[in-house]
Amino acid sequence: MIGIWNARVNRNGSTSKFILSIEENEGYILTVNSEPNPSFILPMEATVEGNRLEATGRSFFSNDPVKVTLEFVDDRFAGTMTMPFVGELQLSGGKGRGASLAEELIPIVEPYRKANVSARSDEDIRQEVEKLIARMSIADKIGQMSQIGASDFSFGADVDAEPPERMVATGKAGSILGAFDSKRVFELQKIAVEQSPLRIPLLFNADVIHGFQTIFPVPLAWSCSWDLEAIKQACAISAKEASASGTTYNHGPMVDITRDPRWGRVVEGAGEDPYLGALIAKAQVEGFQGESLFDRETIIACLKHFIAYGAAEGGRDYNTVDISEGTLRNVYLPPFKAGIEAGAGSVMNAFNTYQGVPVAGNGYLLKDLLRDELGFDGMLISDYGAIEEIFIHGAAKNGEDASKQAMDATMDIEMVTRLYAEHLPRLIEQGIVKEEQLDDAVRRILTYKYKIGIMDDPFRYVQPEKEMEYHFSPAHLEASRDLARKSIVLLKNDGILPLRDEGKKIALIGPFAASKDLLGPWQFSRYGIETVSLKEGITGRGLDQQRLFVASGCGVNEELVGGLDHAVACASQADIVILALGEDSNMSGEAASRTDISLPNVQQRLAEEIVKLGKPTVLVLTNGRPLVLDWFEQNVDAIVETWFLGSQAGHAIADVLFGDYNPSGKLTMSFPRHAGQVPIYYNAFNTGRPVTAANMQTKYISKYLDCSNDPLYPFGYGLSYAAFDYTELRLDKTALTRTDALTASVTVTNTGNYAGEETVQLYIQDLYGSVVRPVKELKGFRKICLEPGESRTVSFRVTEEDLKFYAPDRSLRAEAGAFRLFVGSNARDVQEAAFELV
Template identity: 50%
Template structure:
């Protein structure tokens, strides 16, 4: 091993030469090793044994390959990352530092609400702040790259990974994608040590997996792909996102990880992306199971030709690229360009100057999970919760007797999936948070009632006794965190039957019932919405979620969240989403027989709760909607305004939403499309005019020739509290 002084000299030498010169010094095997990403246990200096023999043998790679590898998956903790980097540099001939990458999806140690919940805040500033905080905690703990944001457009709540997305709308997903990238990366990765590089995922259309089943087939037209699914990825890249992760699914019959049309032609040539493209876990080798590669060698060939720079957790590149180059089946230039992209990011992050970057065990203790970060998480959790129903139950009174019942009453499982460095033990439980709100004459009686999916007779008895003695019942119900997230697909998206039975038993008492839902997806709420008086959708609200929910239940905060993913009336409607196309026989068609229209015979067409929906303790009134002109031109925008009044008794925040419908397009157009929104805070009795400016560029769409432009013709604008708004403001675009 090299001495520390020799190691420092070698790093200094790298700094004094160009990356091209460094690439020229590398052997083919050293280049190929840079394309390999392995998990923490493979590395010397990691906690535990490091360089575990079994995993290396299972991958068919050598110790030397590991010592020349380019990046680590899932490493965090300042002391450990420093130690692994130090040992690696001692063993690496050219002193090329490792990239430390991890899934910092909605917080590092301070866990924010899951991204679907963050989307429901409609608050881009708080979303960006959450990424700033996550980056700061991750960076001081030794992380260089986060696998976020996930911007997959989602329309099927059976898919467990909807919790990682911000919803069903391409415009809103794009805005949140930009905000997260800004927060993670800042503007100067080399000098801003509190930032990390971002990796947008999963490219592309992972959210459209058939049947909502994870890893499943995706099949759609290119026009549909460009119109709805690609915009958010493009927005993240336009914001400067450094990396892209491939998706597991097929795109036009070809798995994304081996899809040259998607990765080379669209991502790299058309969009001009020259950053790192990384596979998802094992996705290169999975080309075999997909059926486009006969063996690992062919999988390696197709992935490198498609432009995949880093292979995550399989070894097709490490075992076969050298032979493929020797046999002239792969041009070494493809490997060189991949290595150069990896070296370039390492240089952008300043790793050749300081391979340990911001990792600092002492500063880590001060920053990670600090009070300021926890307060920010609480604020965003408050903004993310959505009040779905309220019949004079909420806010709760601080006196009297409250029964808090359910598996989430005293649970730390509020973090949700992809919160791997968060601690359930650090979560303030809902029961404790509610107790802190009560005055001395009040009483909170707590009972589990049931577990998530089972119950004992003793639990039933305890819950009924608590409820019978109470003035009001609060039920804390939902999915445990393993029921959503990756590989968390569910065909039945109702609450588990035992929880529905708990509701039925307590409903018989005839007392007011408020339900708080903790979950990672929109649910089929039959057996809930029709049996209780109030529903607060809390999602998985993060480290400070218990406190945030208590703030809302007792009126210390006013609910302001609005849905960014529709709640289905029934799973049989799925996919159900607001920006759907019309049919030739829509409901209400005047010239069709009643039965022969596009409808279900047994359920409504509409979701139970639509996109943009959410209630408040305030009462907002919309009036005097107006449009500045009924003619728009390519050069002249129009203004749309509405008077908003808070007719309630408490101050509140309203999300005013602007939608547009294109009446006649060259291809069919959605019934409504979100174009803009404003978040407005008003005191009781206060009014203001909310104004939007709408321009021709916002009316463009992809035509049948896949070109993006607008059509002259008739349009309708709608402004209101959610996607069901019906106030019509017609106008025409002339060219």
Template identity: 65%
Template sequence: MIGTWHFIYETVHTTIKMQFIIGKEEDFTLSVILEPFPFPVEINSVKIDGHVLQAKGTSQFVPGEGFEFDLTFGGKEFQGRIKIPYQEAFSVKGTEGSGPSLEDLLIAKLSSYRKQNVKQRSDNEIHHEVDSLLNKMSVTDKIGQMSQCMSTNLSLGSDIDSDSPEKLVSEGRAGSVLSAVNSNRVFELQKIAVEQSPHGIPLLFNFDVIHGFQTIFPVPLAWSCSWDMTAIREASVIAAKEASATGITYNHGPMVDITRDPRWGRVVEGAGEDPYLGSLIAKAQVEGFQGDSLFDPETIIACLKHFVAYGAAEAGRDYNTVDISEGTLRNVYLPPFQAGIDAGAGSVMNSFNTYQGVPVAGNQYILNELLRKELGFNGILISDYGSIDEIVAHGNAKDSKEAAKKALDATMDIEMVTRSYDHLSDLIEQGIVNIEQINEAVRRILTFKYKIGIMDDPYRYIRPEKEKKYHFHPAHLEASRKLAQKSIVMLKNNGVLPLKSTELNLAVIGPFGDSKDMLGPWQWSRYANQTVTLREGILAKDFPETNLLIEEGCKVEHVIEGGVERAVAAALQSDIVILALGESSEMSGEAASRMDIHLPKVQQELAEAIVRVGKPVILVLTNGRPLVLDWFESHVDAILETWFLGSQAGFSIADVLFGDYNPSGKLTMSFPAHSGQVPIYYNHFKTGRPVTESNKGEKFFSRYIDGSNDPLYPFGFGLSYTTFEISEIRLSQTRMMESGTIFASVTVTNTGMVAGEETVQMYIQDIYASVVRPVKELKGFKKVKLAAGEAKEISFKITAKDLAFWNLNKKNEVEPGDFKVYIGSNSYHVKEALFELV
């Protein structure tokens, strides 16, 4: 009975494959993979009596519903009954082994559906075909295109009152499907749409591809610390390649929200606190996901989310109130969206918050006036999950019917999963909304269905043969490993790193020493069990297993009986200790806001016990947000911020630990010294009573009485195994006309003993203006690789565009006056020079 088993079960609508592995440690274990559903199953109990296995399990994605197994084994076969959520128990027969993949079964089935020589249509052809089709469609057909359903009733519980996806699709009441992440399921639903729906209009298949599909890359907050647009673009290309092979055509990403409050769980999905860097990363991701042409079946539609200012949620609490000025909206939160739109993003998703008291999902100013008319966005606008219904919950609509009107008036094209748009028929009949509003929305949706080629070749994205080739491909894993290396930020090092010998005794202590929970939130990879752990990464360096002591010490949030004592014993036997601490994946992401951004108490107590042993201690953090690390800064010898690094995490961390990769990452969010400083960010205003060196001990200034205003680690900070010196700034001139240019130059020297890479950053301050301006704003950076002792001159170009801002004239303009330019290794450690715009 010990080993791998499988069965394949045919239902009316779908094919289910379950693979499970029975193991024996102290007790029997059971691990389960259920296809085509991407839901991890957690087995709670396993009982084996002779040849009979009985087990029960759950999944966090289907709350309140369980899995049950009652199977009898004989030789190389088994039979019995299985219960999965939202289904009656059914009889199964299966055999030993992993069995054929659903992809293999689908390849032969698809051959008769393939089309050859399908050509890309011109914009004029698409316009003509869309108008022709619109004239044939009923109001119900059109509303169907504006409605989305889940791929299965197994998803996100049963809180949505809706018919089955099969019924909705066959009746033409769904134009897109969310979370069909298996090519078999994509094929089944697409076949129903093409063969049974009123006009045979193919479906869009949507999914949140945030930092990889099957090959998982570092979480976006991590990869932003690479400051490497080429690598981020490549990660997005690979994610699109893997997702599109499964049939995904429409991404619910990238998230380009500016994030200043680390309590907010979704900081893990974005590029941090700076609008300039965030804009470059938004552009790179859109270009990566969408490629040169959306007609290419290895690209997917990019969706910028969440428009707009979702990251400004008060108190860092998800879905909470946002109350900001128009200047902050324009100067801070809007630029990444503008950059993504300029890069050609095909879609935008609304934010959950209000603006000026109106929920964004129904906010005509934000979605129609600003997004569509001013920014020039003409793509698909899709609601976030439940956000049209939530217009009622906000108190801005009487009922879902009124909410549907508000969303349509705001030019919302697709309602994600919920069914408020079912009211649109009545609203048209009553003359409350007009049919042309519906036509415009459907026109945008159909246009993209033609652009990606599915109107002429509905099954072109379903390529199981490419799934087998692309998913978890070695080249993709290597790209993930390299980006993970670049994403690691060294926050402290007193010389203990890099580890110079494999002869030492090394203790790896903490819940992340041998954990595969290194992928972070927003991923559903079938290869999660192949995630490289820190232990595996260290051993891959030919480190003797006899010299490596592994002790968990505690769980992420819970005590292990005797765990601290065993960890201390391991530390006593070691030469160096690695403390592998952090957050679980569930502690970051959507609906994962935290009031306390210290490490959990049990981990703090473990750390204190280990530090008391007196051995050199290296803290390796796995987490999805900036944490308060003041105690660790004072008590450990080195700190590596490794975030959630993805499929190759352990290899990448070991590469840095042993000096095979010299860390070069730079923070894209400030780390507070104390929780009370939050939100904390570098590009703040001075206030009327700014703290300076000369007054920092006095009372009546903008300061705390119990600590500094400064972060523990500022934006742009990150150490290397070498050191760099940046010269004074040389300006090509000190006076500039609005049409002119200034070049700011510095010499960067590697003053250490090994080669390294420095990210030289340029900031500008508008010293006085018609509205208050930040103390400094990032306006450029350059990455420079230098051998030991090598020096290079680098120059930054400054134009009027770098000096412009949204002002009282409600325009982006530049104003004459005095400016400071700062150049340095981070936002705090800079050289400065003055120039004037005349």
């Protein structure tokens, strides 16, 4: 019974397919996935007697039990599965994944396809939109501004609404959230174009954050690759897979700058630096949207969360934000500005307040800054329930007042809640909201419906044949593996890595030794059971299994009966120990803030017992945020930060551990020594009493009594199996005029024994001016590959543009004066030179 099985279930007139994976690893584990909608059932421990399997577990969203009873005969099985909200299902099926449900949809969709549909010009679209708006009633317009869920499922508070089919048929919805497959898209789109009052097609929205069916590394991980082209390709592949299933409008990328690792959503962003964050935002928009939104393999990108959501106090999700306008503009704005300049079709508001006003109703941020100053003319969509939360925050008297504030702030689409539908008709009747405001919103929405082609060809994104070709395809899996390798950061190596196949015995110990929980949060893949575990990655290299000892030792957060003793016994037999520790995917992401960002106590205890054996030990981390690793830095021989690497995680990690790939990742968030240091980031301001090497023993300076100010691992840090030496930093001039450029050059030499890739980083400090500037700011980087003994000169061109910042008067300018320029392998280990802007 070990392996993958499938069963089709007909229920309420529709067909679903369940894919069951049974693995044996210190007992039996049953994992359930499903089509067309992803399964939210967590892996279950199972008991097996003869040909009978029984398992009990729970779903992600309910504590009510999931119960499975199955009996196997040869290549067939039968049994029952009881699920919350569903009840008992009869299962009967066979070996393997079985035929795709998408195949059955191909002949159904074919008659609805249109040929020879071409992209319209901007002027043509403008004229058609105006004609349509002239025919629309107020109810029609509000319908276009209302997004509903594809089912009754809710990510937050319950939403009181009619069934989606009825709302679409009556014109009460313009977009749909969470239709995970092409069949559901086809069903709802067919209702829209055949039954709704004006026959306007729907947009279909989904959170495609780091892959659709093929899962890539989480964004915090892929940012550590510093490989903009690979990130762009990952987003393009994600768009190909999502658009094949009918998704047209993404709720991503998240481009929030994140400085506090307690915040769970750091996993979705590009880290703490606005310069790198802006480049990655641009790459993601270009990947998702491609050359043209009319291309059926692209989706509309939505920049989120505008703005400063990453500054939530205490790292607690949905919490208050209280920052200066200088910080808003110089730290949090650049990625949004870059994404808008790249053509992002949508922006989503942040949940937080700014200057005491919730962003969803903040006219200064959404209208004055986003629309008027930055020139954004795309669709502005509320985050889930954010308009309703304006009055929950206490900035509006009631839902009616909240609706007015959101409209005045130019909010186009309300996600899932129904305040617009409930209150806007009366507000317009009373003259409090103008119908022209609705026209502006609807104009933007309809423009994008024409841009992507659905107004002329409503079913063009229902592509079941492309689902079968693209989803989890070998080419996409290879791209995922490649980016996963590039995302791994080597934090420590005392020479134990790379591992060599010299007949030594290896113990793989920890809750992530054989776990498939390597995809991370914000993914809805139906192929999760085929994620490559670390154990599979190692054994897949042909390692003699007689030399590999595997033990979990403990769960992620809980002890296992006899687990610790078994792990110690396994490790005692080995020459080298790989400790596979970390966070599960529910410990990162939305609503997953942590006050203690160290590893769970049960894993710490396991590590301490293993280290006592005195064996060479490698820590392999699976996690979605920087963790406190000071004890591990002092007590293990190597630390490999792998984050959540996606569908090919195990292969990618094994590639690095055994030297088939030389790690090249560089951190995009600083790792603190202690949680008391956070928020911690490299581009901080100098204080009036900065700590220096000369004064660190004195009292009245800005320092801790019990810990260094410095992070354990700084921004930009990452080791290689090669060794890189920086020499001869030189500037071609020391006085820079506003119409000129200077060139900074450095020689980088590979002094190690392995060929390797290095990311050479340029930082600049503005020493004085009208306002305090950070001690360093990333302003450029170059990736180079060097053979052992090879040297190369790396040059950077610096102009006035690189020195600009937002001043207190909101102007973007560079001020004359003295600057320092730094070049090195990370924000800490640099060479420096001086110049002036004159």
